[in-house]
Amino acid sequence: MQSKDHIFAAPIAQLGDFCFDQKVAEVFPDMIKRSVPGYSNIISAIGMMTARFAQPHSQLYDLGCSLGAATQEMRRNLTQDGCAIIAIDNSSAMLERAANHLAAFKSDVPVTLTEADICDIEIENASVVVLNFTLQFIAPDKREALLKKIYQGLNPGGVLILSEKFISADDTVNQLLIDLHHDFKRANGYSELEVSQKRTALENVLRPDTPEQHKERLARVGFNHVDMWFQCFNFGSMVAIKQVAIK
Ligand SMILES: Nc1ncnc2c1ncn2[C@@H]1O[C@H](C[S@+](CC[C@H]([NH3+])C(=O)[O-])CC(=O)[O-])[C@@H](O)[C@H]1O
Numbered sequence: 597m598q599s600k601d602h603i604f605a606a607p608i609a610q611l612g613d614f615c616f617d618q619k620v621a622e623v624f625p626d627m628i629k630r631s632v633p634g635y636s637n638i639i640s641a642i643g644m645m646t647a648r649f650a651q652p653h654s655q656l657y658d659l660g661c662s663l664g665a666a667t668q669e670m671r672r673n674l675t676q677d678g679c680a681i682i683a684i685d686n687s688s689a690m691l692e693r694a695a696n697h698l699a700a701f702k703s704d705v706p707v708t709l710t711e712a713d714i715c716d717i718e719i720e721n722a723s724v725v726v727l728n729f730t731l732q733f734i735a736p737d738k739r740e741a742l743l744k745k746i747y748q749g750l751n752p753g754g755v756l757i758l759s760e761k762f763i764s765a766d767d768t769v770n771q772l773l774i775d776l777h778h779d780f781k782r783a784n785g786y787s788e789l790e791v792s793q794k795r796t797a798l799e800n801v802l803r804p805d806t807p808e809q810h811k812e813r814l815a816r817v818g819f820n821h822v823d824m825w826f827q828c829f830n831f832g833s834m835v836a837i838k839q840v841a842i843k
């Protein structure tokens with residue numbers, strides 16, 4: 597049975613910062629589906645890109661895997677020999693549920709679930725790296741080093757799929773996209789109070805960049821081919837490819 601997200605439904609006197617605790621992990625599939633426009637399209641496309649970019653005998657990384665939705669879609673679409681998926685999250689509540697979720701599917705692809713801060717791990721022999729709505733939670737001054745590590749750990753021809761909540765550099769468009777996102781949440785059954793309490797709880801935790809900041813940073817760390825492949829309101833996904841080595 598999947599639980600419905602009522603976390604911000606009642607007034608909360610002392611609203612703390614949003615965190616990925618046991619309560620959030622419990623309702624996460626419902627929360628993300630009703631809160632992130634385009635989420636299921638992005639998950640499907642991660643599978644499609646895995647099918648194209650996975651290299652035989654390489655590693656695939658799902659950084660900030662939560663319950664393993666992207667991991668499962670990668671695993672389902674992998675046909676290349678000798679690949680392994682490394683899924684990482686720093687929330688033990690998420691990882692416990694991810695293990696249960698992934699065990700429900702039959703697959704020959706090895707998956708390692710690791711509890712760690714993605715800023716501290718090593719990345720090597722990678723062909724596909726997924727940051728699906730995770731970079732936005734990393735301290736802004738640590739983002740570039742993380743992306744550099746990903747670039748260096750990718751094999752030539754490898755891909756990073758980076759999905760994020762964005763801000764727009766144009767104030768009018770920015771406000772429009774935020775309003776449309778809130779309309780989307782209300783249309784999915786969230787009340788005014790739920791929208792506003794969650795917005796406050798996320799303020800210090802989820803710090804979005806503009807698409808331009810993302811593109812410039814990805815280019816700075818070395819990615820040769822970068823663009824947005826999907827956007828719905830202030831949510832979207834970028835693709836960054838490491839150039840194939842010229843012999
Ligand atoms: N430093 C960190 N190290 C490791 N994990 C982290 C860190 N900071 C946050 N997380 C983890 O990143 C995940 C972000 S949710 C990703 C959805 C998933 N990718 C999905 O495709 O369903 C996005 C959202 O909820 O908007 C949470 O599970 C955090 O515990």
Ligand SMILES: O=C(O)C(=O)Cc1ccccc1
Nearest residue numbers: 627628631632761794795798
């Ligand atoms: O719900 C929101 O307002 C969001 O920005 C998306 C989200 C989804 C799940 C956890 C945290 C943020």
